[in-house]
Amino acid sequence: MANPPAAAAAKATLDADFTDLYRTHLRDIYSYSYYRVGNHHDAEDLTEQTFLQAYRHFERAQRESRGRPLRPWLIRIAHNLAANYYRDRSRRPQTSLDDAGVLSEPHTTADLVEGRQELQEVLEGVANLPEDRREALIMRFALDMDNREIARAMGRTEGATKVLIHRAIKQLEESLKDDERGE
Amino acid sequence: MSEASNFEQLLRSALVPVDPPAEMTDRLERTLTELTDAAAGELADWELSAMRDPRNWGRTVAAAGVVAGAGAALALVRARQQHQKRNVQGLRALEDSVRGVLSDVEKRLGR
Numbered sequence: 001m002a003n004p005p006a007a008a009a010a011k012a013t014l015d016a017d018f019t020d021l022y023r024t025h026l027r028d029i030y031s032y033s034y035y036r037v038g039n040h041h042d043a044e045d046l047t048e049q050t051f052l053q054a055y056r057h058f059e060r061a062q063r064e065s066r067g068r069p070l071r072p073w074l075i076r077i078a079h080n081l082a083a084n085y086y087r088d089r090s091r092r093p094q095t096s097l098d099d100a101g102v103l104s105e106p107h108t109t110a111d112l113v114e115g116r117q118e119l120q121e122v123l124e125g126v127a128n129l130p131e132d133r134r135e136a137l138i139m140r141f142a143l144d145m146d147n148r149e150i151a152r153a154m155g156r157t158e159g160a161t162k163v164l165i166h167r168a169i170k171q172l173e174e175s176l177k178d179d180e181r182g183e
Numbered sequence: 184m185s186e187a188s189n190f191e192q193l194l195r196s197a198l199v200p201v202d203p204p205a206e207m208t209d210r211l212e213r214t215l216t217e218l219t220d221a222a223a224g225e226l227a228d229w230e231l232s233a234m235r236d237p238r239n240w241g242r243t244v245a246a247a248g249v250v251a252g253a254g255a256a257l258a259l260v261r262a263r264q265q266h267q268k269r270n271v272q273g274l275r276a277l278e279d280s281v282r283g284v285l286s287d288v289e290k291r292l293g294r
Contacts, residue, residue: 030203
């Protein structure tokens with residue numbers, strides 16, 4: 001028969017583990033959500049929903065992860081919620097992102113204007129990529145995830161993920177060059 | 184530096200991590216705390232009567248598992264809340280999730 005004090009001890013361990021997960025990945029989930037939807041308001045909703053979902057299923061996820069990192073699982077929750085968000089509201093990600101704080105680092109005025117323009121074009125290019133390529137780039141560059149983690153988050157092999165990222169970068173580079181030529 | 188790695192550097196500069204707004208963090212942590220308290224309350228009420236009947240002991244432990252998930256955020260939330268008392272904004276879609284978790288608890292308790 002199960003022993004209530006043992007269950008309480010297991011609960012305390014689970015509590016501590018979820019707290020760690022939350023602390024470690026709150027910024028990751030918010031960043032992912034922000035670059036997926038393109039505005040802070042909806043990114044907040046997605047982040048909140050993601051952690052509430054995670055908290056509902058944490059015990060099982062931890063058991064099934066067999067010690068592997070849970071960040072890909074969290075990202076997958078956020079991905080599914082974002083997909084529902086687009087489906088329900090028939091929206092596409094905004095190409096013009098709210099101020100992410102990215103463009104506010106100190107530079108000379110000329111650098112700042114030129115740098116802002118360039119980064120803005122990159123962000124718009126990312127937002128216009130097909131969904132899987134966009135996601136892969138967000139995970140690689142905003143979240144600094146390696147191929148293995150990205151593969152787990154996307155349900156692909158590591159090889160397929162490597163190819164996906166390579167193609168995403170190529171496509172983005174080409175589209176930015178095309179834009180330059182067109183100006 | 185090669186052209187490819189230059190471009191990757193540019194991508195890294197564009198896609199910097201974004202800090203969540205403090206208001207959202209407070210709201211989320213407050214929600215998790217409220218959820219935990221509600222789940223713990225459900226369990227405590229039920230336990231008082233059910234624990235007298237050995238047939239219910241397994242269900243009590245199962246319910247404790249649900250509450251465990253709910254309690255997970257407590258450690259960090261309590262400390263923050265002591266010095267961050269702010270007005271609660273609308274919870275929008277969060278309310279559905281909260282109801283969902285509480286419904287889980289009730290189901291596990293067999294209500």
